[in-house]
Amino acid sequence: MDDFEDLLAANRDYAASFELSGFDGIARAGVAIVTCMDSRIDPLRLIGLTPGDAKIFRNPGGRVTPQALEALVLGVHLLNVDRILVIPHTRCAMASSTEAELRERVGKSAGQDASWQSFHVIEDQRAALAEDIARVRTHPLIPDSVRVGGFLYDVDTGLLDQQL
Numbered sequence: 340m341d342d343f344e345d346l347l348a349a350n351r352d353y354a355a356s357f358e359l360s361g362f363d364g365i366a367r368a369g370v371a372i373v374t375c376m377d378s379r380i381d382p383l384r385l386i387g388l389t390p391g392d393a394k395i396f397r398n399p400g401g402r403v404t405p406q407a408l409e410a411l412v413l414g415v416h417l418l419n420v421d422r423i424l425v426i427p428h429t430r431c432a433m434a435s436s437t438e439a440e441l442r443e444r445v446g447k448s449a450g451q452d453a454s455w456q457s458f459h460v461i462e463d464q465r466a467a468l469a470e471d472i473a474r475v476r477t478h479p480l481i482p483d484s485v486r487v488g489g490f491l492y493d494v495d496t497g498l499l500d501q502q503l
């Protein structure tokens with residue numbers, strides 16, 4: 340039971356000065372972000388936002404998957420979202436490895452065959468971003484009034500570069 344004790348101790352400190360009590364959970368700044376799970380990305384701070392401001396959906400590579408679209412539709416219609424940022428990043432493992440390489444590395448770590456596991460690597464990051472932006476823009480439940488942008492985040496400079 341003590342596997343998480345360090346984190347729970349930190350949580351008690353966090354809760355001691357908690358300020359979001361009773362907040363309704365909408366995106367106060369009207370922003371939704373789809374980005375990678377990469378630990379170098381701080382999605383709120385990198386665009387000057389704080390907790391309560393944005394809906395955030397993360398996965399390996401920051402792809403607009405069917406689950407991401409579900410989140411965006413909910414965000415737009417129920418949670419105040421009117422701007423959507425899709426943010427893949429430089430030096431992303433999902434865009435610099437092949438499916439075979441990831442399967443081999445995971446297989447080695449797991450000590451067993453991982454060839455059945457899909458990782459959905461990204462062969463061309465810019466093309467993937469264009470596809471993802473098109474998925475959002477053409478979704479029948481995401482109206483044209485919602486502004487949608489595709490950006491590349493540089494994990495070495497902290498800068499966002501708008502691509503689309």
Ligand SMILES: [Zn+2]
Pocket residue numbers: 375376377399400401428430431432433
């Ligand atoms: Zn990544």
